[in-house]
Amino acid sequence: MPDSSVPEADAVGIDAPGTDSGSTPIRVAVTGAGGRMGAAAVDAIEAADDLELVAALRRGDDLEQVVRARADVLVDLTVPDSTEEIVHFAVRNGVHAVVGTTGWDEARLAALTDALAAAPGIGVLIAPNFAVGSVLATAFAAKAARFFESVEIIELHHPDKVDAPSGTAARTAALVAEARRAAGTAPSPDATRTGTPEARGADVDGVRVHSVRLRGLVAHQEVLLGSPGETLTIRHDSLDRTSFMPGVLLGIRSVTTAPGLTHGLDAFLGLEER
Structure with a gap:
């Protein structure tokens, strides 16, 4: 049975360039904190010395809590019906976002790109997978x-x-x-011509x-x-949601220095140019 604890989640050595454990912690808010993925993210953030969890929002909570908590980064782990509103709220309020919620089709990505053009310096990471x-x-x-x-x-x-x-x-x-x-x-x-499509x-x-x-x-x-x-x-x-946590932490540490839209962790892992 995989260990469900998260303190080891940051042990793979993929800190963002320039991460300094002695600097001021990055202030992080999480939406979707009541879900399994959100709860794991909360634990991982709390276990990281260079991050500070300042808000953990569940369904129905007021998004203004993110602003009042002076979050630097919002981690969105909600549902497809909610994610677009949440991320646009973050961008409007000068908060970077790391997004693990699906549902971001081409039209939504285009609208987000336009919103980011009006918010210079703000970065959003849309990550289909954090593992x-x-x-x-x-x-x-x-x-x-x-x-x-x-x-x-x-x-x-x-x-x-x-x-x-x-x-x-x-x-x-x-x-x-x-x-x-x-x-x-x-x-x-594919020579298929008959059968159930x-x-x-x-x-x-x-x-x-x-x-x-x-x-x-x-x-x-x-x-x-x-x-x-x-x-x-x-x-x-x-095999366990802890597998996603190193990528979540990497996204949090990297997005603050990557203005605009980043799609996928590839660039932050050095797999491609951003």
């Missing part, structure tokens, strides 16, 4: 995708998850598709994505790549 291993697995899949004839994605989560496919799978599919287009790779072959999964930017919802799972993803005579499987498993 460092998951971010790496997606990067590896995008790098490998142009070398294989076929690619499909299977994502597996607990049945309480409200969206499908997951934000991680959607981002993986987008990056895989972008890499294949840039390399001139042909679409994955849903059996082939969702078409996300030309990549088939299959969603599994099963009690006992946390967050898991497989990218399957194939060419004649060989297959490659890139799989990541989050």
Whole structure:
């Protein structure tokens, strides 16, 4: 059984450049603190010497608490129906945001980009996944995708998850598709002509994505790549929500020096230019 405590969450050595444990702590507020992910984030922030938890908001709490607490960074771990309002509130009030809530489609991202243009110096990180291993697995899949004839994605989560496919799978599919287009790779072959259409999964930017919802799972993803005579499987498993905490802390420490919109932890991990 994984240890549900979080004091070890910062032990992977991915502090943001310039982090100084002797400097003034970053003041952090959390929305969605009543959920499992939010509760884990609260514990991780409280255990970090360079961060100070100044507000932990649950459903229905007044967002003005974030302002009254003089938060530097807001961590949003709520639900898709609420996240846009919460993040725009933070931007309007000069508070950086780290967002782990899904539901940020192209239209929402464009509106947020416009809002940030009117708030110079404010940074927002939208992170489809905070697990460092998951971010790496997606990067590896995008790098490998142009070398294989076929690619499909299977994502597996607990049945309480409200969206499908997951934000991680959607981002993986987008990056895989972008890499294949840039390399001139042909679409994955598929001779299916009859049967139940849903059996082939969702078409996300030309990549088939299959969603599994099963009690006992946390967050898991497989990218399957194939060419004649060989297959490659890139799989990541989050077995406990503590796996997301190093990424949450990295996002908090990094977003204050990254004005504008950052999509994904990749840049903060040095995987790509921001």
